[in-house]
Amino acid sequence: MDDREQAFVKSKELEAKIKALHEQVVGKVPDRLDRQGAGLAVTIMSDLLGGLIAGGVIGFLIQRFFDTKPFILGIFIFLGGIAGLLNVYKYVRRIENGKNK
Amino acid sequence: MNIEPLAQFELKTFIPIRIGPVDISLTNSSISMILATVLALFLLFVMTRRLRIIPHAAQSMIEVFYNFIVNMVYETIGTKGEKIIPFIFSLFLFILFGNLLGLFPYTFTFTSHLSVVGTMALLGLGLSTIIGIYHQGWRWLRVFFPAGIPVLLAPIIVPIEIISFLSKPFSLTVRLVMNMVVGHIMLDVIAAFVVALGLAGFVPLFFAGVLIIFEAGIALLQAYIYTILTCIYLSESFESHH
The missing domain is CATH 1.20.5 (Single alpha-helices involved in coiled-coils or other helix-helix interfaces)
Structure with a gap:
């Protein structure tokens, strides 16, 4: 150090x-976090939405590029949803770690 | 009377400029961006003239903002994040001035456009990748497959982690754009009622006044949220995953 x-x-x-x-x-x-409840809600919502959009865009591009059937898009939207949840989990875990410090 | 709340987000070309296939025309959006940058630079220049140990009012105001960003970087990334303080501070001021300028009549809110905010988010994503590879070498790729997870799960975990990494600019962009667009649509609709209701228009006028103050708060809060989340995303590049 x-x-x-x-x-x-x-x-x-x-x-x-x-x-x-x-x-x-x-x-x-x-606590600062308690006063920013609305901000936290918007953050979580946009994380979930961001995952879905990213999954959708990647799925769509793969589908266009390789000319595959639309189920690829479905799979990637599903994976995007999970990625969104993962982002929320990471974010909340970070806040919890910050609180326990 | 026609209410067109989305008309305020339309791009208008003032001076068409074209270099080959690239359109770099001066639009209401680019003029607002130039205005925000010039205003931020001018204020910084004026406020930091004749620096004193015991700061005068203007100097202490800018110091509050600067310390706020420095503390934010120290708390999220640590002292090794010092090198990116200028980037984070510029990002914060650009978004803050963009949000606040949009509240004035006849101005354009460029932070309500996906292309502008998205580009800034992609810049953050690119920077986080470069910093990650610079700091950790190719070991940085471990972020897509965290330690302690069985190799059998790799075909599921790796795509999810890659999408999770790529989704960050989307969520950053969606959050800011959504807040700005919704706020300005609300202002436009309520302002239209002021004219439409004639003498009784003072009721929506009161609401519009309250909403403007509320929106100014949102402008500051969103600039803060955008910057702190960029810091959090960048912090992952500084941490090593062994």
């Missing part, structure tokens, strides 16, 4: 201390 990283970790520790003291004095402040 170099000096800058150490300084960053120290500043984060200090921030946590200030937050803890602040909570003692004024009570618990709601």
